[in-house]
Amino acid sequence: MRLLSPLVTGALLSALLAPLAAAAPFVERVRETVLPNGLKLIMLEDHKAPVTVFQIWYRVGSRNESLGHTGLSHLLEHMMFRGTKTVGPEEYSRIIQRNGGQTNAFTSQDYTTYFATIASDRVGVVVDLEADRLANLVVTDELYVPERNVVQEERRLRTENNPVGELFEQLNAAAYVAHPYRHPIIGWMGDIAQSTTEDLLRHYRSYYQPNNAVVVAVGDFDSHQLVSDIERAFGPIPSGGTPPAVRSVEPVQRGERRVELRREAELPYVAIAYHVPNLQSADAAALEVLAEVLAGGESARLHHEIVYRRRLAREVGASFDYTSVDPGLFVVSAQPLPGQSTAAVEAALLAEIEKIKSAPPRPRELQKARNGIEASFVFAQDSLFYQGLLLGQYEMAGDWRRIDEYLPAVRAVTADDITRVARFYLDRDNRTVAILVPLPSPSGRRLVDQVPKGPIH
Amino acid sequence: MVCGLVLCRAAVAVALGPQVVQTTLSNGATLLVSEQHNLPMVRVHVLIDAGARRDPPGRGGLANLTADLLTEGTATRSAAAIKEAIDFIGGSLQAETGLDYAQVRLHVLRKDLDAGLDLLADVLLRPAFRGEELTRRREAVLAAIRAGRDDPTELASRAFRRALFGAEPYGHEVEGDEESVPRITGADIEAFYRSFYRPNGALVVVVGDVSAQDAQARLERHLAAWNGSASRPFAYPTPATPTPRTERVDRPVTQASIILGHRGIARDNPDFEAIAVMNYILGGGGFSSRLMDNIRTRAGLAYSVASFFAAHKAPGSFQVVMQTKNESVADAIGRARAEIERIRTEPVSDEELSDAKRYLTGSFPLRLDSNAKIADFITQVSFYGLGLDYADQYIRRVNAVTKEDVQRVAQQYLHPDGLIEVIVANLGKAKLPER
Numbered sequence: 033m034r035l036l037s038p039l040v041t042g043a044l045l046s047a048l049l050a051p052l053a054a055a056a057p058f059v060e061r062v063r064e065t066v067l068p069n070g071l072k073l074i075m076l077e078d079h080k081a082p083v084t085v086f087q088i089w090y091r092v093g094s095r096n097e098s099l100g101h102t103g104l105s106h107l108l109e110h111m112m113f114r115g116t117k118t119v120g121p122e123e124y125s126r127i128i129q130r131n132g133g134q135t136n137a138f139t140s141q142d143y144t145t146y147f148a149t150i151a152s153d154r155v156g157v158v159v160d161l162e163a164d165r166l167a168n169l170v171v172t173d174e175l176y177v178p179e180r181n182v183v184q185e186e187r188r189l190r191t192e193n194n195p196v197g198e199l200f201e202q203l204n205a206a207a208y209v210a211h212p213y214r215h216p217i218i219g220w221m222g223d224i225a226q227s228t229t230e231d232l233l234r235h236y237r238s239y240y241q242p243n244n245a246v247v248v249a250v251g252d253f254d255s256h257q258l259v260s261d262i263e264r265a266f267g268p269i270p271s272g273g274t275p276p277a278v279r280s281v282e283p284v285q286r287g288e289r290r291v292e293l294r295r296e297a298e299l300p301y302v303a304i305a306y307h308v309p310n311l312q313s314a315d316a317a318a319l320e321v322l323a324e325v326l327a328g329g330e331s332a333r334l335h336h337e338i339v340y341r342r343r344l345a346r347e348v349g350a351s352f353d354y355t356s357v358d359p360g361l362f363v364v365s366a367q368p369l370p371g372q373s374t375a376a377v378e379a380a381l382l383a384e385i386e387k388i389k390s391a392p393p394r395p396r397e398l399q400k401a402r403n404g405i406e407a408s409f410v411f412a413q414d415s416l417f418y419q420g421l422l423l424g425q426y427e428m429a430g431d432w433r434r435i436d437e438y439l440p441a442v443r444a445v446t447a448d449d450i451t452r453v454a455r456f457y458l459d460r461d462n463r464t465v466a467i468l469v470p471l472p473s474p475s476g477r478r479l480v481d482q483v484p485k486g487p488i489h
Numbered sequence: 490m491v492c493g494l495v496l497c498r499a500a501v502a503v504a505l506g507p508q509v510v511q512t513t514l515s516n517g518a519t520l521l522v523s524e525q526h527n528l529p530m531v532r533v534h535v536l537i538d539a540g541a542r543r544d545p546p547g548r549g550g551l552a553n554l555t556a557d558l559l560t561e562g563t564a565t566r567s568a569a570a571i572k573e574a575i576d577f578i579g580g581s582l583q584a585e586t587g588l589d590y591a592q593v594r595l596h597v598l599r600k601d602l603d604a605g606l607d608l609l610a611d612v613l614l615r616p617a618f619r620g621e622e623l624t625r626r627r628e629a630v631l632a633a634i635r636a637g638r639d640d641p642t643e644l645a646s647r648a649f650r651r652a653l654f655g656a657e658p659y660g661h662e663v664e665g666d667e668e669s670v671p672r673i674t675g676a677d678i679e680a681f682y683r684s685f686y687r688p689n690g691a692l693v694v695v696v697g698d699v700s701a702q703d704a705q706a707r708l709e710r711h712l713a714a715w716n717g718s719a720s721r722p723f724a725y726p727t728p729a730t731p732t733p734r735t736e737r738v739d740r741p742v743t744q745a746s747i748i749l750g751h752r753g754i755a756r757d758n759p760d761f762e763a764i765a766v767m768n769y770i771l772g773g774g775g776f777s778s779r780l781m782d783n784i785r786t787r788a789g790l791a792y793s794v795a796s797f798f799a800a801h802k803a804p805g806s807f808q809v810v811m812q813t814k815n816e817s818v819a820d821a822i823g824r825a826r827a828e829i830e831r832i833r834t835e836p837v838s839d840e841e842l843s844d845a846k847r848y849l850t851g852s853f854p855l856r857l858d859s860n861a862k863i864a865d866f867i868t869q870v871s872f873y874g875l876g877l878d879y880a881d882q883y884i885r886r887v888n889a890v891t892k893e894d895v896q897r898v899a900q901q902y903l904h905p906d907g908l909i910e911v912i913v914a915n916l917g918k919a920k921l922p923e924r
Contacts, residue, residue, distance in 0.1 A: 080527045081858040113776070122786050125776035130844045132851015149855055178789030186792035188744035189812050195639055296741050298638045329576035336569065343625065346632040369632050400577045407579025407598050410530055414859040 057436045063255045069271040070243025074423050076250045084251030085416045086158045087147040089424045092239035093140045094217045103219015104235045106139040114175045116168040124161055131157050142357040143428045152252040156261050163265035171229045187218050195297035195468055203466035206291040207305045211282040241272030246427050250420040289464040294471055300374045301468035303365040308457045310356045317441035318449040319352050324401035325393050326350040338380045344372045355429040374467050389454045392447035405442050506880030507863045510701035516688040516716050521867050522701040525860050531602050531697030532864050533595040539685035540589040542658035550665020551673050555681045556584035556591040561622040564615040580605050586663050589802045599698045610711040618678050630664050641746035641913045648736045649748040649911045689719035692871050696864040725803035738913040745818045745914030750808035751907045756800040756873040762886035763894040769845040771832050772796025779828045790817045815918040822922050833899045836892045849887045
């Protein structure tokens with residue numbers, strides 16, 4: 033992310049929110065158009081406030097990067113604000129703000145998204161600026177070197193100075209051996225430091241093409257008018273080549289992997305990740321309900337048993353990325369209370385997983401999980417931004433229309449389905465366990481800032 | 490209030506804020522309802538004048554633990570039963586504590602409004618404060634305080650608060666600290682609850698798919714047993730002026746966290762909007778601000794740098810917050826100080842003034858584009874006495890700000906000679922400014 037934002041806090045978006053559904057089907061409310069150059073437009077009118085959220089999604093993220101060149105998608109996201117042939121550095125943000133709008137961007141494993149929220153009568157300003165930087169970005173050393181330093185500061189903030197952030201980086205790096213989901217989205221420090229303007233321009237030319245982008249607009253606009261504004265601004269941009277496909281397929285894991293991170297920290301942490309499919313699989317809805325049964329609220333199993341009843345951990349969680357482009361991870365995690373060992377907390381997490389494998393959830397527990405998912409779905413539509421996020425995430429994963437399949441699929445999940453997917457996926461041989469082991473400060477090893485010395489470019 | 494965002498958007502220019510119906514419940518609580526029928530859900534936020542400023546000396550964290558324990562058991566429900574009941578309807582019921590007030594917030598689907606209100610009333614009126622739950626929550630708060638030490642910016646923020654406010658009511662963290670929290674007893678909590686959880690002075694804010702009349706009838710029914718006279722008004726003691734000082738905390742970090750700041754303003758300060766314009770230009774305006782332009786865009790020294798005035802019932806703080814690698818600490822601080830000095834000594838440009846005003850007025854609808862934001866807006870304007878027409882007043886006042894106003898408030902409310910400077914860094918590696 034380019035700037036810490038109240039809209040999207042937390043780490044770079046990888047699995048931000050559970051998917052949600054709508055009162056009236058999205059397919060009845062959303063309008064889709066594809067321009068001749070391949071740019072797809074997905075528009076949802078919602079007139080509750082005189083505001084429009086305009087997002088442009090590029091199908092490129094850390095998934096499209098290779099070893100030695102990690103972090104390029106995120107670096108390019110930063111450079112998209114450093115100006116074009118006609119717009120000066122950071123002028124993009126100033127123009128949006130001067131028009132009463134707010135803007136930011138984020139990079140995930142699968143996509144890079146730029147968004148602005150603005151009074152509806154000013155949305156044309158955003159359209160013009162986005163079209164300009166899709167076609168006319170300027171990347172020079174003079175602009176790039178300070179921005180590369182900014183991204184290194186961002187990495188220090190999110191990872192080097194954040195023990196749990198660094199642990200999750202290690203977890204991903206161990207859980208995947210062949211697939212680029214092993215890379216940190218922000219990139220390894222050495223790769224960031226050695227990246228060049230040539231790298232960025234190659235990335236830009238490969239992926240920033242109208243045929244590799246999707247516009248999502250949600251809010252108080254007239255679709256016909258917006259389409260004509262977008263055609264005028266984006267229509268003249270020629271379609272580019274087809275970006276290179278990601279060929280990597282993660283092989284089946286055959287045996288538990290363990291990774292330990294020893295560094296200065298106050299409290300330890302335990303994270304356990306299992307390879308699971310995404311919405312392309314019929315099992316995805318059952319995994320979604322499984323995550324809710326395990327960790328949907330303080331009455332759910334992990335919190336009730338491990339935080340409340342046994343007082344082993346201060347917090348627990350279970351997460352699953354329903355809309356990842358390639359198969360992702362089902363992650364169960366906990367931070368032990370002071371004085372509790374990671375071994376005890378790990379054993380407690382695994383015991384809960386064994387429990388759900390051996391006996392299905394009770395009927396009321398299953399109903400509670402479904403109710404929680406359905407209510408979250410309605411609540412999330414309070415926000416224009418999140419409706420856009422939902423449309424974009426589903427589109428990146430295949431087709432925004434599949435949003436409408438989500439709630440029916442969740443409702444159809446049976447207690448036996450949950451036990452079945454837990455047995456199949458939450459298997460010892462399919463897991464990676466990451467443990468944060470706190471070292472006392474300052475007697476432990478000093479942190480080393482791993483930036484190569486000397487001129488880089 | 491003539492009309493709201495949903496009912497007649499065409500009239501936005503004359504009435505920007507949400508339409509609100511204000512009444513008084515028979516127990517004395519103020520009820521504020523904003524009907525929003527676009528989604529089948531309702532929020533109910535109850536504000537109690539029981540924030541951390543009410544914590545007795547040496548009992549920092551009492552207000553927070555009291556609010557926290559409301560949802561951990563009542564006369565007839567166990568903690569587990571409360572969680573199960575709210576999770577079963579897919580809703581949320583949470584207590585939150587700030588410096589000035591505490592809130593109990595309910596969010597439910599409309600069909601579950603009565604079930605939700607039943608829970609809300611139970612936790613608000615009949616909390617049990619069982620000893621075993623106090624033990625659990627105290628342990629959890631202490632663990633959270635400890636976990637927060639892994640965040641250098643959080644460490645800096647705690648050090649800054651202590652240095653600025655000292656023993657004043659705003660001088661401790663809402664959750665307390667590792668010395669005060671273990672001292673808090675069940676008797677302290679019972680007494681705090683009895684003193685401050687009174688309907689008189691409470692605000693009940695309802696936003697969502699319910700009519701004002703219906704909301705009133707339901708709340709009268711659910712809160713009928715809540716009574717008691719108003720709690721004693723809060724008086725903030727006359728603040729001492731802390732001497733400018735530097736706090737340095739040695740941590741094995743690769744990036745330093747820095748806070749520069751001093752005493753700020755109260756929320757009802759008549760210069761609030763002029764200060765908002767001034768601060769937008771200085772460091773509140775993201776990439777449009779001078780601090781961001783200087784320290785990030787031009788020098789590449791930081792990912793995040795911003796300034797803000799935290800305005801409370803009593804004067805809060807002014808802060809510049811940034812992170813930079815150990816080696817650049819002195820450079821970044823020098824640049825921040827120079828910008829604070831410059832906005833006091835030179836008039837801002839016409840363009841800066843106009844951009845700031847256009848952003849602050851033009852983005853106002855974005856502050857009201859969800860039910861959650863509408864509820865927070867109503868709560869704050871009511872608690873701080875800004876008037877339910879504040880949205881319109883705000884636009885008018887921002888538009889009236891001149892370059893001279895900006896310079897005047899910069900001189901009046903920014904004190905480069907009185908800055909408290911907190912640096913959390915690897916002090917062996919950091920290039921520090923002269924003391």
